[in-house]
Amino acid sequence: MNDPFIANELDAVRSAAIDADGVMLCVVIPVTNVIIYPNIITPVTLSAEASTLAAVNVAHAARHTVIALLQKDEDAQNVAPDELYKIGTEVALGHIMPFPEGQKTVLAQGRNRVEVLEFTQTEPYLMARARIVPEEEVYDDQIEALMDTLLGLFQHAGELSEMLPDDVIDYAMTIESPGWMADFIASTLSLTSDERQHILETFDITERLHEVAVMLNRELNMLELRDEINGQIQQEMNRSQREMYLREQMRVIQTELGEEDVFQQELTDVRQQIMDAQLPKDIHDRALKELSRLMIMP
Structure with missing residues (x-):
């Protein structure tokens, strides 16, 4: 399902080194509105902040994976470590793709779930120590x-x-x-x-x-x-179209027979009754307005 060229490019990115305690030291990329799951390639729109772009450039230069962490507040700028979730994903980043309005997007390939143990750096970009959360392989x-x-x-x-x-x-x-x-x-x-x-x-x-x-x-x-709901709307539209068609057919038949449209005759009679009745002006005007609306209906 993934483009082979893109997948090969991302596969070439080296996973972060693991020390004797099973801990990795990685650059951290804050993300908003997206979660990158393991084994899945996901487009990620990068923040315009200098720290995020610097982190991506470091990752590209080293050809190493990074840790993607979701921001708790998607509108926050220059997020601090406590504004990020501690469970994230080790990801490989593709090339930056510029989009209109200055947006920059990368394709991110999820590798592993990770848990951040501590942040070791906040400037000029975030870095953290994290451990891989092993995936259970259970079948029952x-x-x-x-x-x-x-x-x-x-x-x-x-x-x-x-x-x-x-x-x-x-x-x-x-x-x-x-x-x-x-x-x-x-x-x-x-x-x-x-x-x-x-x-x-x-x-x-x-x-x-x-x-x-x-x-x-x-x-x-x-x-x-x-x-x-779409089915009900379609049925209603079909019913209305049938009614309009039958009404038009009735008019054609009445014209052929030299008869006046019965419905229009009834509306004419109602109009005369309104004119003859001694109604208050506002009610009189409202009644004529509604009647005019009916008279122009097909």
């Missing part, structure tokens, strides 16, 4: 059932949503790792940043599959409701 009947349920819901969502093309559904079907499957499906859903962060922080595979299934089922309910 409950996990298998949850995976089957999740895939079934995802396939149904694909039938209702134009935002889920067939190749995305097909790709999900090829994923054998339960944690990866949960992360991939979560990355396609319309979730808030806090919800995405919650999935990132859910280390237990069974719980993660269940949480994503609940979120997917909620989105599926919205898709089904939207589909039902």
Whole structure:
């Protein structure tokens, strides 16, 4: 599903070195409105802050991975360490791609979930010591059932949503790792940043599959409701079009027979009754206005 050239470029980025205690020292990139899950390539819009761009340049020069951490306040500038979540992702960064209005975007390849232990530097960019959160590789009947349920819901969502093309559904079907499957499906859903962060922080595979299934089922309910509403609107439009067609046919027949439109005759009679009635001026004017609206309807 990913472009082979892009994937190869990101694969070439070296993972951070791990010391004897299982700890890495990495540059930190604050991100907003996006979570980069392991094994998934995600576009990331970079902050225009000098510290963020400096961190990216250092990562590119060293060809090493960085740690991406979500900001707690997406509007905050020059964020301090305590304004970042401590669970993030070790990621490989691609080349910076300039966009209109000065925005800069990079493709980020998720490698591992990480937990920040301490920040070692705040200027000119953030650096931190972190440990990799190992991914459980557990397969049992409950996990298998949850995976089957999740895939079934995802396939149904694909039938209702134009935002889920067939190749995305097909790709999900090829994923054998339960944690990866949960992360991939979560990355396609319309979730808030806090919800995405919650999935990132859910280390237990069974719980993660269940949480994503609940979120997917909620989105599926919205898709089904939207589909039902669209169907009702279409039926109403079809009914209105049929009524307009029949009314026009009736007018043609009446014209051929030399008859006046019965509906228009009734409106003419009502107009005369309004004119003859001694109504207060505001009521008289309002009644004529409503009647005029009816008379111009097809």
